[in-house]
Amino acid sequence: MPIDNRNNTAARAAMLARVGSVQQAAYARPIEYQEGRAHGLKAIEVKNGPLRFMSMADRALDVAQIEYRGENLTFLSKPGLNGRNQFDTNGLEAQRSIMGGLFFTCGFENICAPYVTPAGSKYPAGSYPMHGRIRTTPAEHVSSDARWTENGDYVLEVSGEMREAELFGENMVLRRRITSVYGTPSITVEDEVINESFRDEPLMWMYHCNFGWPLLDEGAEVVIPSLKATPRDETTAADDTPWSEIGAPVENRPESVYLHELAADADGHSFAGVVNRKLGLGVVIDFAAADFPYFMEWKSMGAGDYVVGLEPSNSSVLGRGWHEERGDLHTIAPQTSERKTVAFTVIEGETAIDALTARRDALVGKA
Known part of the structure; x- marks a missing residue:
């Protein structure tokens, strides 16, 4: 078991007495993949005791793979890990480079379906790929660190920045910091987006969080304090299974x-999670509700595409065109910035899962 070093400087000495190198238990380590579609892909491997994850330096520092006690928690799509490739910005062909993972960042000019600005629009002409361009943007100024703090925490940290820009177009910078504290099975993502252009720019911003087998399996549950769930389309409306229930995969199920x-x-915080009582594990996403006025659930029970996506967002899954027609496309003023924070925590055991469902019930009951 990890030594609980939180707010206890004596724990540092206790841990160091038991290891030759702290890297027996925790590290942040640059790596590079060597074959297949991932050839040349640079990443940071982070180990925090039983928690292990990869932050993709060549793909917006998004967290792709994550494990807890050796169990995979997230979904990896059929193409597998991808490095830099030609499928970055070509409409629906983006599906060939969407990997899944704990989260990938969607935006900033578009999320969800590809969109082409119609003739006569008040917005500049543009062709916007599925889920936008930021998710395939390589990071610059990448840094990884592992250090003791004054209060005895051993902090693992990854940081860098990504730029989405075009000649005569947008100039958006995403500055990202990912931290995890040894002894706590949690990852915190702190993001700032800066508009370095000299005009208002669209800022559609979504975290596409993806959970897969074995965490996702028959009998697992989606835990969300949902007051109302609206189907996106007729196919969803015809789905007679509850949105919170997970069944076995079915061939070619939409x-x-x-x-x-x-x-x-009362503090404005909300959450979403997936739990598996049989496995005794769950993952919870915590965030400020005001930062994400939209929240979507993508439930794919198809064999081979077996995944649940939980998606805190500042824009709707109905897409850019929907917001343009309504006149409420979210924009950011020149030379200003916006910040968002999301935290991912692994919970373990029946008591922790019961506490999460009780948290949901309390929020829904008070609303």
Whole structure:
């Protein structure tokens, strides 16, 4: 078991007495993949005791693979890990480079379906690929660190910045910091987006969080303090299984997508998670509800595409065109910035899972 070093400087000495190198238990280590579609892909491997994850330096520092006690928690799509490739910005062909993972960042000019600005629009002409361009943007100024703090924490950290820019177009910078504290099975992602152009720019911003087998399996449950779940389309409306229930994979079953209205606590915080009582594990996403006025659930029970996506967002899954027609496309002013934070925590055991469902019930009951 990891030594609990939180707020205890004596734990540092206790741990160092038991190891030759701290890297027996925790490290942040640059790596590079050597074959297949991932050839040349640079990443940071982070180990925090039983928690292990990869931050993709060549893909916006998004967290692709994550494991807890050797169990995979997330979905990896059929193409597998991808490095830099030609499928970055070509409409629906983006599906050939969407890997899944704990999260990939969607935006900033578009999320969800590809979109082409129609003739006569007040917005500049443009062709916007599925889920935008930022997710395939390589990071610059990449840094990884592992260090003791004054209060006895051993902090693992990855940071860098990504730029989405075009001649005569946008100039958006995403500055990202990912931290994890030894002894705590949690990852915190702190992001800042800066508009370095001299005009208002669209800022559609979504975290596409993807959970897969063995965490996702028959009998697992999606835990969301949902006040209302609206089907995206007729296919979803015809799905007679509850949005919260996970069944076995079914050949060629179509995806279902729900738009949720979430309850929040007195401090404005909300959450979403997936739990598997048989496995005794779950993953919870925590965030400020005001940062994400939209929340979507992507439920794909198809064999080979077996995944649940939980998607806190500042824009709707209905897409850029929907917002343009409504006149409420979210924009950011020149030379200003916006910040968002999301935290991912692994929970373990029946008591922790019960506490999460009780948290959901309390929020829904108070709304």
